[in-house]
Amino acid sequence: AQTVTQSQPEMSVQEAETVTLSCTYDTSESDYYLFWYKQPPSRQMILVIRQEAYKQQNATENRFSVNFQKAAKSFSLKISDSQLGDAAMYFCASSTGTASKLTFGTGTRLQVTL
Amino acid sequence: KAGVTQTPRYLIKTRGQQVTLSCSPISGHRSVSWYQQTPGQGLQFLFEYFSETQRNKGNFPGRFSGRQFSNSRSEMNVSTLELGDSALYLCASSLTDSMNTEAFFGQGTRLTVV
Numbered sequence: 001a002q003t004v005t006q007s008q009p010e011m012s013v014q015e016a017e018t019v020t021l022s023c024t025y026d027t028s029e030s031d032y033y034l035f036w037y038k039q040p041p042s043r044q045m046i047l048v049i050r051q052e053a054y055k056q057q058n059a060t061e062n063r064f065s066v067n068f069q070k071a072a073k074s075f076s077l078k079i080s081d082s083q084l085g086d087a088a089m090y091f092c093a094s095s096t097g098t099a100s101k102l103t104f105g106t107g108t109r110l111q112v113t114l
Numbered sequence: 115k116a117g118v119t120q121t122p123r124y125l126i127k128t129r130g131q132q133v134t135l136s137c138s139p140i141s142g143h144r145s146v147s148w149y150q151q152t153p154g155q156g157l158q159f160l161f162e163y164f165s166e167t168q169r170n171k172g173n174f175p176g177r178f179s180g181r182q183f184s185n186s187r188s189e190m191n192v193s194t195l196e197l198g199d200s201a202l203y204l205c206a207s208s209l210t211d212s213m214n215t216e217a218f219f220g221q222g223t224r225l226t227v228v
Contacts, residue, residue: 033213043202045219052214091157095213101147101170102206102217104157 002027002094006105013082014113020067021077021108023092032096034068036077039107040088048090051075079110087112116141118207118220126226132193135223139186139207145169146188147217148180151202160203163188164211195227 003026013019025034036048051059051068059066063083067076079086092105119138127133139146147170148160159172163182180190186207192199202224206217 031213037219042221043204044221045204045206047216047218050216097170097213101159101162102149102157103159104149106156 002029002032002096002103004092004094004103004105006092006108008108009106010109010111012111012113013079015082015084017082018078018080019082019110021079021090021092021110023075023077023105025073025075025092025094027073027094027096029096032094034066034075035093035095035102036064036066036075037091037093037104038086038088039091045091049077082112084112084114086110118205118218120203120205120220120223122223123221124224124226126228127195129195129197129227131195132191133195133225134189134191135203135205135225137188137190137205137207137220139188139205140218143207143209143218144186145208145211145215145217146182146186147206147208148188148190149204149206150174151204151222152200157204160190162211169211192225197227199225200227201225 005024032053035050037045049061063080089107093102121136145164147162162170166182182188202222204222206219208215208217
């Protein structure tokens with residue numbers, strides 16, 4: 001069984017600053033993917049970034065990057081140059097076996113202030 | 115390209131009734147999965163379909179069922195509704211059932227049971 005834990009229910013960041021959202025996971029599988037999804041008030045889940053467990057290099061997508069520590073089973077998301085549009089719920093998730101069977105964390109609500 | 119379409123967007127049902135929710139995946143996508151999102155339990159996997167076959171099922175009672183048609187559209191049904199079934203039901207589609215394929219989410223159906 002997989003578990004995903006997000007210990008920060010809420011975070012706040014000033015516009016243009018950097019924020020890091022934490023996530024830890026547990027799985028007995030050797031091959032798996034990790035994801036960060038964003039859920040704005042519109043409720044639609046949007047993929048922010050993903051990381052394959054076999055890849056050593058941390059994934060990066062524009063202002064979003066991850067710090068993947070496989071031994072520690074940690075997968076944090078760093079958002080640089082935060083923008084008002086980044087305000088949303090952020091979910092960390094993992095998958096093994098199939099693309100669409102995702103295990104989600106409880107989410108972190110990110111506020112972006114002026 | 116149209117995204118994942120879920121209908122209806124909002125639904126109010128009475129306890130004891132049954133309900134059917136619909137999900138039309140992105141054209142060409144063959145895998146569809148369903149999730150239940152509640153404030154108390156978070157995002158929980160319901161089931162996954164690929165090429166009309168149920169591949170995985172989450173830990174939900176038998177009142178929750180689903181199916182996938184030959185055009186990949188999927189429906190989920192909940193019978194004998196309970197107040198606790200009130201939730202946002204999210205559908206996701208992916209091109210294949212492979213783990214490295216991105217899952218795209220619809221905007222969800224908000225079900226309220228009264």
